[in-house]
Amino acid sequence: MKPRPASPRAVLRLKRGRDRARWHPWIFKGDVADVSDVEPGTAVTVVDAGGRFVARGHYNPRPALCCRILTWADEALDGRFFERRVAEAVARRAGAAGAPPALGRLVWSEADGLPGLVVDRYGPAVVVQCLTLGMARARRQVEAAIERALGALPVFHKDEDTAARLEGFEPVHGWAGPAGPPTVEVVEDGVRFVVTVGGGHKTGLYLDQRENRRRLSALARGRDVLDGFAYTGGFACHALVGGARRAVLIESGPEALAGARENLALNGVADRAEIVAANVFDELRRLERAGARFGAIVLDPPPFARSRTQLEAAVRGYKELNLRAMHLLDRGGSLLTFSCSHHVSAERFEEVCRDAAADAGVRLRVTMALGQASDHPVVLTIPETRYLKGLLLEAL
Ligand code: SAH
Numbered sequence: 192m193k194p195r196p197a198s199p200r201a202v203l204r205l206k207r208g209r210d211r212a213r214w215h216p217w218i219f220k221g222d223v224a225d226v227s228d229v230e231p232g233t234a235v236t237v238v239d240a241g242g243r244f245v246a247r248g249h250y251n252p253r254p255a256l257c258c259r260i261l262t263w264a265d266e267a268l269d270g271r272f273f274e275r276r277v278a279e280a281v282a283r284r285a286g287a288a289g290a291p292p293a294l295g296r297l298v299w300s301e302a303d304g305l306p307g308l309v310v311d312r313y314g315p316a317v318v319v320q321c322l323t324l325g326m327a328r329a330r331r332q333v334e335a336a337i338e339r340a341l342g343a344l345p346v347f348h349k350d351e352d353t354a355a356r357l358e359g360f361e362p363v364h365g366w367a368g369p370a371g372p373p374t375v376e377v378v379e380d381g382v383r384f385v386v387t388v389g390g391g392h393k394t395g396l397y398l399d400q401r402e403n404r405r406r407l408s409a410l411a412r413g414r415d416v417l418d419g420f421a422y423t424g425g426f427a428c429h430a431l432v433g434g435a436r437r438a439v440l441i442e443s444g445p446e447a448l449a450g451a452r453e454n455l456a457l458n459g460v461a462d463r464a465e466i467v468a469a470n471v472f473d474e475l476r477r478l479e480r481a482g483a484r485f486g487a488i489v490l491d492p493p494p495f496a497r498s499r500t501q502l503e504a505a506v507r508g509y510k511e512l513n514l515r516a517m518h519l520l521d522r523g524g525s526l527l528t529f530s531c532s533h534h535v536s537a538e539r540f541e542e543v544c545r546d547a548a549a550d551a552g553v554r555l556r557v558t559m560a561l562g563q564a565s566d567h568p569v570v571l572t573i574p575e576t577r578y579l580k581g582l583l584l585e586a587l
Contacts, residue, residue, distance in 0.1 A: 201234060202235065213263070216301050218258035219256055226250065226252075231252055231359070235249070235258060246262060247268060249307070249326070276336070280298045283303075295311070295401070301573050307322040313394075315371070317341065319333065322351060322354040346368070346371075350362035380405050380429070381432065382458060384396060385454060399564050403527060413486075416489070419441050421441060422451070423447055427455070438465070443468065443471075452466060486525070496532040501534075510543050525583060527583055528582055531578055544582055555585060567579075
């Protein structure tokens with residue numbers, strides 16, 4: 192088939208030499224030579240300085256990141272396009288029998304060729320997040336594509352307020368059609384969790400830590416475990432179901448604490464758990480003074496650096512946290528430590544942990560580098576897709 196010429200109407204012309212757009216989906220205002228009259232949040236054809244077709248994406252003149260590429264093929268961004276992309280993303284995550292997973296991320300934005308769209312499945316319910324004006328405008332097409340891929344499941348829209356403000360659309364919070372169940376129970380590797388659909392952080396659970404929770408479970412047997420920044424007790428529940436002797440959860444959010452209590456009870460492990468409502472930094476200091484020791488410690492804090500300017504303060508925070516935890520680690524004990532700050536690279540994070548170990552006077556072996564679950568894939572040419580960095584360290 193002969194490729195169609197780029198649409199003469201909505202065209203974005205790149206400046207000379209802005210070749211990054213040939214493989215990276217983000218175009219910033221500074222990359223643009225000129226744009227024809229385009230309705231914000233609709234499709235634009237990206238051409239190079241010589242007028243040759245490069246890609247097609249969603250255009251929004253409001254943010255500095257003004258165009259996100261959805262395809263490098265000359266194809267229409269219509270309902271069929273969304274059906275194809277969602278079907279591909281779901282198929283990539285299908286189990287051996289070809290069935291879509293009952294729990295997990297089904298579509299992850301740039302990594303699945305659908306920038307600005309997150310689709311997570313929680314058993315009988317689906318949670319959708321539109322992060323760009325383009326995706327918010329394509330909401331109905333996205334819903335249709337999900338129905339086509341998964342069958343008729345209730346869809347809850349949980350847009351993020353910050354992204355919506357930046358992109359200039361009204362965030363939607365609520366069911367797309369008739370209301371689905373307010374809470375669902377899901378099973379992750381044999382551990383049960385209650386999820387309030389549309390409530391809590393992210394889309395309900397930190398699905399990106401799934402494989403690391405599995406790792407903790409595998410090494411927790413017989414150990415005392417400390418779950419720092421516990422949220423609804425994901426790591427602690429896995430450790431206890433995996434045979435940990437006892438777990439201490441530290442968390443400051445009241446809703447998260449209630450969720451943790453519920454999940455521990457649901458798994459029948461509450462009698463071996465202690466929930467501490469506190470600031471992790473303070474509690475680690477208190478535990479150290481009390482002479483506490485643990486055989487496994489998890490540190491899964493929120494992003495300390497939300498922008499580049501916060502980087503140095505974030506680094507100090509990570510160092511302090513890890514240093515405190517290292518003081519509490521038994522000989523032979525494991526530390527699973529994470530950073531989800533986009534601006535802290537894996538190298539920098541390792542350096543911070545090295546400094547902390549030197550100051551703590553503890554020798555640790557790097558058993559393994561940790562990252563986000565495989566349903567949040569990393570695209571080689573889009574380094575921004577690697578955001579969760581972690582280390583599994585063993586005290587020598
Ligand atoms: N490990 C969890 C996810 C952790 S998210 C899981 O697998 O589900 C980070 C959590 O840290 C959030 O629940 C947040 O409420 C909590 N938090 C943030 N700062 C904190 C602090 N200084 N002390 C205690 N908890 C904190």
